[in-house]
Amino acid sequence: MAKTTEKHTDFNIMIVGQGGRLQFEALIFAASLRDQSPDFKGRLFVAEPQPGALWPNDPRIRGDETRDLLKELGAEIIPFENRHFGHAYPYGNKIEALFSLPKGEPFVFFDTDTLITGDLASVPFDFTRPTASMRREGTWPQLELYGPGYGAIWKSLYDKFGLDFESSLDLGQPDEYWQRYLYFNAGFFFYDCPHVFGQRFLDYALAIANDAPPELVCQELDPWLDQVALPLVIHSFGGARDTPEAGLLDGDITCHYRVLPLLYARESDHVVKVLESVTAPNRVKKVLKEYDPIKRMIYQGRGQKVRALFDQDDLPRREQAIRNTIKRNGFWMR
Incomplete structure (x- = not known):
């Protein structure tokens, strides 16, 4: 699919549908998309983790009524396998599920606890310049009294993956203030191919989990691993803050209510x-x-x-x- 900076109405949406709370949030998401964004021309995929060694219990959507209603609301339920995360780190679903989407087609991922509140088709996505939610607090890293600061911690990660650290900084924010450093909530993100994005997201997350730089020795990665890896992935693909402009996603058009x-x-x-x-x-x-x-x-x-x-x-x-x-x-x- 050709790359363009014009708005798309033919991209795919992915949310994760799992037994329990997420399946009901998926219903609300699908109903709000259908109601608030009637001009959306793409496909809504509800990615469903499948039973396997990484799940002690069956993680699939429970009940035919939920499945039937999702389909009535225009959703397509697609299975995916957990090969790396699963029950031990369910936030990894958003990474592993990307490989179940059509390869080479632009996508937007949303956390299931999101409400569509406006015309999603009006958002001028540039799928070559990914971003994620700026509606976040300074949840990571948590600095230790005698440990490294924000700059040293983040720079160690950029260096690990051969990325330019300086160009990621918001120089309008003070040194050693958390908002100076590229940090997102992983409630949404997008790119022009889910497989390309997913592979890098997976590679970075596993590398951080299994071989973190020494500057991270005092830092918790559960549940923050996806949000630690995500800004590095976005930066590596030439993304940045607020592409498209602020005030649309997690603003007038969507609400990540949690x-x-x-x-x-x-x-x-x-x-x-x-x-x-x-x-x-x-x-x-x-x-x-x-x-x-x-x-x-x-x-x-x-x-x-x-x-x-x-x-x-x-x-x-x-x-x-x-x-x-x-x-x-x-x-x-x-």
Whole structure:
């Protein structure tokens, strides 16, 4: 497929569908895509991990009703095998599932806990310049008192893979401030071939997990491994921050809500309206009510009680403070 900087309407979307919470989030994603982005011309793939040695239990989607409804909403369920991660690191699904997509076709990966809130076909993707979500906090690395700083830790990783470190820096941010260094939330990413991107993502993640530079000796990689490798992968392909421009993905067009209590606590009235609208049809409601957090949050009104705890125009700066307030009031669910 030819590379272009013009907007695409023929790219593929991938989310991961797995038994339990993710299969119900996949239904909400598919319903919101169909409702909010009617001009989307591509294919929606729900990648499903298969039973194997790396899973102690069957990870597949449970129940024919969920499968049938996903298909009615336009999704294609495709299997993939876990050869490296599986139960021990389920975040690796987003890496290994890429190889199940059509080779050579542009793709966008979204975490399943994402809501489509606008016309995805209007986003001017440049699939030759990947990026990922800038809606993140400074979760990694966590600096030790006498350990290396941000610059030394990140530079060691760029050096490991032969990448230019200096060109990745945001020079508008102070030295040794976490936002100076390329760091994303892995809630979405895209490129012009899932197999090429997936192979490099896999190679980098395994190399970091199995042979990390000494500067990482005090750093936790679970659950951060995908978010440590991702900026290196994106930089290696000539990607950068905010391509396309900020305010679309994780903005006006999509919302990575993470868990429903956080959605009700901090997202816009439009996001809440989309969520409650796309989950209202009886056919959808019948299946979603099988999952207790969705039933209580959306259908029994607990979400609106969470929303009433906060001023959405004056939220706490840190997510943990929001979580603590919800938990203190007995409304936390996931």
